[in-house]
Amino acid sequence: MNIYTMGFTQKNAEQFFGIIRENEIEMLIDVRLNNQSQLAGFTKGKDIVYFLKELCNCNYDHNIAYAPTKEILQQYKKNNISWEEYEKRYNNLIKSREIESSFKSKYSQYTRVLLLCSEATPEHCHRRLLAEYLQKELGCSIIHV
Numbered sequence: 001m002n003i004y005t006m007g008f009t010q011k012n013a014e015q016f017f018g019i020i021r022e023n024e025i026e027m028l029i030d031v032r033l034n035n036q037s038q039l040a041g042f043t044k045g046k047d048i049v050y051f052l053k054e055l056c057n058c059n060y061d062h063n064i065a066y067a068p069t070k071e072i073l074q075q076y077k078k079n080n081i082s083w084e085e086y087e088k089r090y091n092n093l094i095k096s097r098e099i100e101s102s103f104k105s106k107y108s109q110y111t112r113v114l115l116l117c118s119e120a121t122p123e124h125c126h127r128r129l130l131a132e133y134l135q136k137e138l139g140c141s142i143i144h145v
Contacts (some may be wrong), residue, residue, distance in 0.1 A: 001107075003140045004114040005127045011120075013042040013051075019145050020056045026110040027059045028052055031117055031127055033067040043116070061106070065097055066115070068126050083124055090126050091133065099130075100137040114145075 004023055008016055020028065028048075036045055052058040067073075068090050076086040107113055119125035122144045131142045 001110065001138070001140045002112050002143055003131045003134055004112065004143045004145050005117075005122050005125075005131050006114055006145045007117050007119040007121065007125060007127070008043045009118050009120040016042065017051060017055045020052065020058055020114065023114070023143075023145060024112055025056065025058050025114045026112045027061065027107055028114045028116055029066065029107070030060065030062040031066040031115050031130060032062075033064055033070060033073060035062045043118075059110075063106075065099060065102060066094065066126075066130050069093065087129060090129055094130060094133055100134065103134060104138060 004025060006016075006019060011019075030043075030048070035043070035048070042048065042051055049060045052060050068076075068086075072081075072086060072089045072093065075081045076083070081089070115127040115131055117125050117127040119127070122128035122131075128144070131140070134140050135142050
């Protein structure tokens with residue numbers, strides 16, 4: 001399985017859906033804690049489900065089991081913890097949730113899965129950490145788009 005990662009910030013709808021189409025993404029997993037963000041209206045709730053199906057023939061799942069807790073996220077955003085501490089806490093969280101088994105059972109029929117979050121680049125985003133964890137546990141390939 002190839003796991004793609006993408007953030008929607010700094011992308012318009014044409015760029016966003018174009019990347020999904022060009023990479024033939026079959027399943028987009030929204031790993032945001034809240035999928036009602038107004039940062040980009042085309043990625044909000046039911047809108048993204050419609051656009052993905054109509055424009056890209058892509059399935060959608062909002063799965064908060066892969067998101068950080070509100071507490072971890074807020075502590076990082078408020079600079080109460082460093083990125084290194086955030087990484088440690090998030091990695092411990094997904095390990096404790098045993099997300100590899102749920103990921104495998106829910107998405108193993110797909111060969112091209114995209115992890116979606118808002119951050120423009122993967123360096124300081126939990127989607128990268130999640131992809132790396134899945135790569136280690138399931139042998140997936142990672143492609144940041």
